Amino acid sequence: MKLFKKCDYESAIVQIKACMEQLEPNGKNCSLCGDNDHQAFECTHNPLVALERIHEYKCFFCGNYFSGKDAEDHFGLTENDNPKCITVLMSLINKKNKEIEKLTEYQHLAGEYCEKNQKLVEAINGLIHHFNDYGLEEESFVLVMEVEKARTVLRELGYLSN
Ligand SMILES: [Zn+2]
């Protein structure tokens, strides 16, 4: 324990007096430290604020202070509970992960369709080239081969049962 000197108490009294200059929020700079982003009742240099903070717990994760019922709500009741801010964050992450999973699945399906489409295009091109080269000759062995090739592709892709 620190043994306070008379000057410590005197400076604490000076600080408290400076805070008393701003008993109500008045829109001006902090009457204790002069900063413009807070006022005396919330100033970390205010000895009374420090006293209040003794009964408050700071969350490691979100940095907010909680006391009493609010602390129970935020930190949970057992050591197995996660702070509320983390639980909210984790459910957000889970949601995002599920979305990513779905997108990956769609990507996979799109890839499969691209492959199927490519095979169909190749089969049709084979037939078209054949007709361009030979027309509809009955004796064309190449035509039979191309048709068989196209049939195989359609069967493979499930567009043809036999
Ligand atoms: Zn201040």
Ligand SMILES: [Zn+2]
């Ligand atoms: Zn928190």
